[in-house]
Amino acid sequence: MIQSRLSVEEMSKTFTHALSKTDLITPDDNALVFYNLSFLDKRIKDLQKQFPPETLHAIAVKANPLTNILSKIKDLGAGAEVASLPELYLAEKAGFTSENIVFDSPCKTKPELEYTLSSGVCINADSFDELDRIAEILKTVNSKSIIGLRINPQVGPGSIKSTSVADGISKFGIPLNENRKRIIEYYLKHDFLQSI
Numbered sequence: 071m072i073q074s075r076l077s078v079e080e081m082s083k084t085f086t087h088a089l090s091k092t093d094l095i096t097p098d099d100n101a102l103v104f105y106n107l108s109f110l111d112k113r114i115k116d117l118q119k120q121f122p123p124e125t126l127h128a129i130a131v132k133a134n135p136l137t138n139i140l141s142k143i144k145d146l147g148a149g150a151e152v153a154s155l156p157e158l159y160l161a162e163k164a165g166f167t168s169e170n171i172v173f174d175s176p177c178k179t180k181p182e183l184e185y186t187l188s189s190g191v192c193i194n195a196d197s198f199d200e201l202d203r204i205a206e207i208l209k210t211v212n213s214k215s216i217i218g219l220r221i222n223p224q225v226g227p228g229s230i231k232s233t234s235v236a237d238g239i240s241k242f243g244i245p246l247n248e249n250r251k252r253i254i255e256y257y258l259k260h261d262f263l264q265s266i
Contacts, residue, residue, distance in 0.1 A: 105139055114146045126192075128172040131157040140164035155182050158191065168192075174220065176242055183207055190214040194265075196243055201256055201263070208262055218265030219253065221246045 084104065088094055095102060117127050128151035129143050135157070140150060141164045149170040150161035161171050168190035173182070176196040183200075184207055186193055193215055195201045204217060222243035244253060257263050 103136070107142060110142065111146060114143065114148050118147065126170060126172070131160055135160060137164045144170070155185060158186070180207070184211065187211050187213040187215050192216045194218050194220040196220050198244065198252065198256065201260065204262070205260055216264050217262050219244065219256070219263060221253065221266060
């Protein structure tokens with residue numbers, strides 16, 4: 071991995087240097103990815119300063135699917151956010167412990183939930199149906215997972231409508247406004263719910 075700077079000049083020098091290395095790229099390679107490790111380090115440390123020390127900042131594996139980069143993220147004290155079993159396996163391969171992995175997906179399958187609960191990975195449930203599946207699985211699986219519920223706070227759409235996840239309708243989380251009472255009922259009903 072070649073470390074680069076933010077400036078265009080340094081990026082250009084780094085790219086030129088990389089292309090001059092005959093052993094860096096093989097005929098089988100179909101991509102060349104540059105990561106600015108100094109920038110990654112600074113962003114994670116700046117984020118960590120804004121919250122209490124015990125806060126877990128989970129970085130999306132889908133945006134950083136290389137185990138070397140994931141290991142660097144782990145070494146900086148951040149966690150891994152996964153949305154599938156392959157992403158979870160990458161996080162495990164990079165050395166993340168189960169308590170530093172958060173499984174966040176609106177369409178988790180029963181086998182994914184069983185593996186995640188057996189492994190002790192943190193889970194953010196996205197629906198009442200998912201909470202019911204988790205409750206059923208926990209009848210036969212002893213789990214150390216921290217289980218929470220992802221809510222949609224419905225604070226309004228962002229400036230990019232196609233990527234907005236907090237408007238009235240979103241595939242992520244349970245809409246808070248219409249479900250506040252039911253959400254409270256689920257927390258009273260299931261002692262496995264520990265976060266939100």
